[in-house]
Amino acid sequence: MRRKLPYPEWDYVAAWRPMRWDDAWIERPRLWQSAVALALATPSTVCDPACGDATVIMKAHSLSPITKAILGDISPDTMDKLVPADLPFETERHVADVFETISGLERVDAIVLTEILEHLEDPDALLKLATQKAGWLVASSPIVPDGNDHTTQHMWAFDMDGYHDMLVAAGWSPVVWSSVGCVGHPYASGFQVWGCASA
């Protein structure tokens, strides 16, 4: 199941979120699982075009050293105020939307698309573009079995089958999947985290 939601487009530059996801105790298992799925590919170069606080790449680096990260975010405030200045690997930083960042990439080992596909009008186009730029993908989104996502910034709701089918149709081959759930989280069915190789 995948469902297009009726919510209007969101202004992510004006309404940036001044919070580090890693500061939220209940979010950490999801972030960690994304890092595990990324580290599984032992990537040297990684692009996270909607990086938020860059937590996923930082955690993955603690499992498998990353030498260079291309970080992007549409919000200049997010890039300036949430992404640490002193990351322990080389970084290239872009204030740009996800399509622009990935389109401009030289090939990298892995691309991270966590908690972003559900925000996009056309997630399929981004996933297809990503297959041309990397051999490994980490993607995550909420699991919403009934399609009724309460988050008004989300343009899509997925269950795991719907997400799997979207990844495969775009040219990705899932290698590891997981569902991550915490009692008390507003997403009662948890989050899905996928590690995929380009098919």
Next chain:
Amino acid sequence: MRIKLEREGEVDHQYERHNSEWMDHVARENVTAGLITWLKPRSVIDPACGDGGIVLLANHIRPIGRMVLNDISVPSTDYLRRQVVGMEGVEVECASIEEALRARFEMPLGFDVVVLTEILEHMEDPDAILKLARDRAAYLVASSPEMRVGQSDAHNIEHYWQFDGEGYRQMLVESGWTPFHKTHMGFPGFDYDFQVWVCK
């Protein structure tokens, strides 16, 4: 679902085995270590630690003050002792899981976390192990293979039990634990998944 598998004879535990030999176990080990660090423990006991990799990785990510690493396998504990030479706060012991969970190790206030990963399915009486663990720690991090419809663990002669997610959850609850997190991880084409639970 929880099924007791038909087994004949005792399994020989005297081998040295490393999780790094299999991609899926590397992922499972990394997940489990991360969930241990999530709890910010100052003390951890892993009474069936194998190569000790999970707790040592957790300690690498976020230092743990005291770690008791026990295994029934002499080769595994010999290997582990060599790995932790010079490390502070690590005790390596070779005993059964039951001995390790009883009052063998002095810790009057108990441990912050007890780790039971990929072991309950090997035990004749996993409920008894979980109840012993309940008396030893505030939090539990447990994992085992998870079987969905069409998957079977019958070919693994070391496993006495197979569980789906609900059967495992019920076992945890009936042993006095309250689950508050689950990671369910699978690999397309594999005949089992992993379930990793965090309980208080």
